[in-house]
Amino acid sequence: MRILVADDSDLFRTLMQATLTGAGFDVITAADGTEAFERLSAGEARIVLADWEMPGMSGPELCRRVRAANLPHYTYFMLVTSHGSPEERVAGLAAGADDFVTKPFHPAELIARARTGERLLSLETRDVAIFAMAKLAESRDPETGAHLERVQEYTRLLAQHLAGSEKFKSIVDGEYIRLIYLTSPLHDIGKVGIPDCVLLKPDRLSDAEFAIMKTHASIGAETLDAALRKFPNTRFLQMARDIAATHHERWDGTGYPAGLSGEAIPLCGRIMALADVYDALTSKRVYKAAFGHEIAKAMIVKESGSHFDPDVVQAFLQLEERFLAIRDQFAQPMAAAA
Amino acid sequence: MTDTQSPDIRTPASRTDSPCPPLDALALLERCMGNAALVAMLFDKFEKQAREDLVRIEQAIASHDAGQASRVAHALKGAAGALSATEVQKTAAAIEHAARENRLDAAAECCTTLTRELDRCLAYLPSARAAVNPQP
Numbered sequence: 001m002r003i004l005v006a007d008d009s010d011l012f013r014t015l016m017q018a019t020l021t022g023a024g025f026d027v028i029t030a031a032d033g034t035e036a037f038e039r040l041s042a043g044e045a046r047i048v049l050a051d052w053e054m055p056g057m058s059g060p061e062l063c064r065r066v067r068a069a070n071l072p073h074y075t076y077f078m079l080v081t082s083h084g085s086p087e088e089r090v091a092g093l094a095a096g097a098d099d100f101v102t103k104p105f106h107p108a109e110l111i112a113r114a115r116t117g118e119r120l121l122s123l124e125t126r127d128v129a130i131f132a133m134a135k136l137a138e139s140r141d142p143e144t145g146a147h148l149e150r151v152q153e154y155t156r157l158l159a160q161h162l163a164g165s166e167k168f169k170s171i172v173d174g175e176y177i178r179l180i181y182l183t184s185p186l187h188d189i190g191k192v193g194i195p196d197c198v199l200l201k202p203d204r205l206s207d208a209e210f211a212i213m214k215t216h217a218s219i220g221a222e223t224l225d226a227a228l229r230k231f232p233n234t235r236f237l238q239m240a241r242d243i244a245a246t247h248h249e250r251w252d253g254t255g256y257p258a259g260l261s262g263e264a265i266p267l268c269g270r271i272m273a274l275a276d277v278y279d280a281l282t283s284k285r286v287y288k289a290a291f292g293h294e295i296a297k298a299m300i301v302k303e304s305g306s307h308f309d310p311d312v313v314q315a316f317l318q319l320e321e322r323f324l325a326i327r328d329q330f331a332q333p334m335a336a337a338a
Numbered sequence: 339m340t341d342t343q344s345p346d347i348r349t350p351a352s353r354t355d356s357p358c359p360p361l362d363a364l365a366l367l368e369r370c371m372g373n374a375a376l377v378a379m380l381f382d383k384f385e386k387q388a389r390e391d392l393v394r395i396e397q398a399i400a401s402h403d404a405g406q407a408s409r410v411a412h413a414l415k416g417a418a419g420a421l422s423a424t425e426v427q428k429t430a431a432a433i434e435h436a437a438r439e440n441r442l443d444a445a446a447e448c449c450t451t452l453t454r455e456l457d458r459c460l461a462y463l464p465s466a467r468a469a470v471n472p473q474p
Contacts, residue, residue, distance in 0.1 A: 011383045011417045015369075018376045053412055082416060104419045107371050 001118050002026040004045035006036035006062065007080070008054045012103075016049060016110065023111040033057025037065050040075060047076045047117045049101065049110075052088070060095040067096035067174040068160060070153075074124055074178075076117035080105070096174025127182055134185035137192045141199060146330035147279055148185040153326040154275035155184040155268075161315040162271075168311070171267055175235070180268055183240040187247045187272050190220025202286045218257045220244030239268050247272040252306045262309075270309040274300065274316055277307070282327055293324055360459040362422035363466035369420070374471045381463055384421055388414060388456055392449075395433060399446050407445055408437035418459075425455040 003025045005016045010031075017027045028045055030036035033054050040048065048066070050059040057065070059079045066075050077099075079092045084102040092100060098120070099113050134148055159177045162168040191199060194216050198209045205213055224241035231237060246260060246269030253261030255273075281296035291299075297320065304313035316323070363377070370376040391414040398407035415430035429452045436444040 009387070009413050009417055011380055011387060011420060014383060015376070015380060015420055018370065018373065022371060022373070053409070055409060082412070082419070103416055104369065104422070107369055 001047060001121070002028060002045040003047040003049060003114060003117075004028050004030060004036060004039055006030040006033060006048065006050040006054065006059070008032055008051065012051065012080075019107045019110055020049075020114060022107075023114070025114060033059070033062040033065075036062055037069075040066055041069060041071065043072070045075075046073055046121055047078070047114060049078045049080060049114070052079050052081045052092075060092055060097070063092070063095040063097050064174065067177065070156075074121065074127075076121055078113060078117065093175075094173045096178075130182065131185055134189060137189050140196070141188075141191060145283065147283065149330045150279050150326055151184050151187070151272070151275045152181050153330070154278065154323060155271050156181040157319050157322055157326070158271045158275065158312060158315050161319055162267075162311070165311075165315075168267065176239075179236055179239050180243075180271065183236060183243055183268070184272055184275070186220070186224070186240045187243045187276065188216060188220065189223065189244055190216035190218065193219040204287050214248070214256050217245060217248050221257075242266040243268050243272045245269070247276055249273070250307045251309050255307075265309075267309075270312050274308050274312050278316070278323065293320075293327070359466075360423055360425060360455065360462050361418075361466060362424075363469045365422040366420070367470050377470045378467060380421065381467060384417055384423075385460060385463060387417060388426070388460070391417075392452060392456055395445075395452070396449055399437075399442050399449065402442060404437045404440045404442055404445075407442070408434045411437060411445075421459075423455075423459050426452065426459050429455055 003020055005013055005020070005027060006029070007013045007016065008031055013029045013031070017029055020027045025047075028039065030039055033050070034057055036048065036050060037057065039045065048062075050062050052059040054062075063077050063079065066077060077097045078101055079095075079097045079099075080101045080103055081088055081092070082103045084100060089100060098117065101110055101113055131148070138148060156177060159172050159180045163172040163174075163177060194213060198205065198212045201209065221241055221244045224237060224244055228234065228237045228241055243266075245257070246265050249255035249258065249260045249265045249269055250273070251262060251265070251270070253259050278296055278300060281291045281299060282293060284290040297317075300308060300313060300316065304310045366380065367374065367377050370380070391410050394410045395407050395414070398404075398410060411430045411434035415427050415434055418424075418427035418430055429448055433445045433448045433452065436442070436448065
């Protein structure tokens with residue numbers, strides 16, 4: 001697997017390159033953060049070993065840029081530090097780094113850490129499998145087209161934006177952004193428990209049918225809760241559960257299933273709610289045509305503070321252009337594809 | 339064994355002002371997994387880079403650029419660390435630290451020590467090269 005070594009010191013580049021080449025890695029180098037970012041953007045390497053302190057763009061800054069860029073694959077990011085203090089590690093982790101190497105490093109340790117990265121990247125197939133299962137669960141619902149792909153992008157955009165605000169930056173770090181992208185497709189996983197006569201009804205639902213439909217949120221949450229009991233403290237499962245459980249809650253407490261309000265609704269659920277509704281509004285359904293962006297936007301703004309978290313609505317308004325670009329990129333297939 | 343002409347490679351440098359050699363060639367050789375050619379290349383790079391770094395640090399201090407002085411000292415500290423050149427590493431760290439706190443007078447004072455330690459280190463390089471790669 002190819003690994004990029006980013007260090008302004010020629011001596012260290014040579015030393016790290018030789019060590020990793022000797023262990024069978026294909027190594028490319030960059031003398032500063034800007035060059036490293038260009039090479040990573042071009043997909044030249046998926047494992048990075050970047051020096052913490054480089055003139056221009058520092059290692060952590062490079063890491064933040066990589067995490068913010070929508071690269072098609074996950075980049076395994078290792079930061080090379082010279083003191084390795086806990087504060088430094090916390091700052092590195094918040095920037096989205098996966099691991100640390102302390103200078104001067106031992107070659108066997110460097111190689112072992114690079115191998116860990118290699119192993120982790122191979123787990124990316126796991127993420128693909130999760131998405132495939134979400135798709136499968138949704139395949140009974142023929143109308144949704146590329147709904148999952150779009151909400152993945154919308155939730156990530158909103159999270160990235162909130163990460164830059166004073167109020168949310170302590171919650172939304174690089175890992176949070178990555179996780180919301182991975183877990184948002186599972187929001188409707190509970191729909192597997194909704195009978196065909198309700199899920200596939202080509203008309204508006206009656207009150208009784210709608211009551212059944214609403215159970216998908218708690219069915220999804222219960223399923224993921226069971227997984228969470230087996231693997232507690234898994235941030236991935238926790239977020240997936242929160243999203244499934246709370247994406248139909250409303251800011252004013254009139255949503256379902258629990259009637260939570262305000263910040264009692266986990267942030268990921270508040271983000272998901274807006275992404276899901278925007279996508280539903282701008283997509284065609286049997287009972288309605290697709291609304292244009294302006295109408296959908298007006299409806300969302302009108303519900304700021306009632307249905308939606310006002311901060312998430314503000315983020316959405318800042319990101320309008322990018323929402324439109326995503327909608328175009330994943331244009332819905334004509335009518336029902338099934 | 340008391341012969342002063344003993345070919346012990348530690349002799350020339352250790353006779354100056356410190357009991358141990360200014361850099362640990364064998365530790366570097368181990369860090370390079372026994373690759374003597376790589377060690378030789380790193381010595382060459384260090385020789386070139388360290389002199390340049392010293393000049394850049396002095397220039398930065400002269401032009402009151404504390405940020406630049408601390409950055410270059412940081413880089414030199416790292417390179418010296420890789421070669422286990424302990425005294426150069428410590429002195430560069432002291433300069434980095436002083437410059438970071440904008441105490442350029444203290445940084446300038448350390449430059450004298452840095453020059454001396456670096457000279458000692460570079461003077462030792464031929465012996466270090468011989469220790470790592472015995473054949474000429």
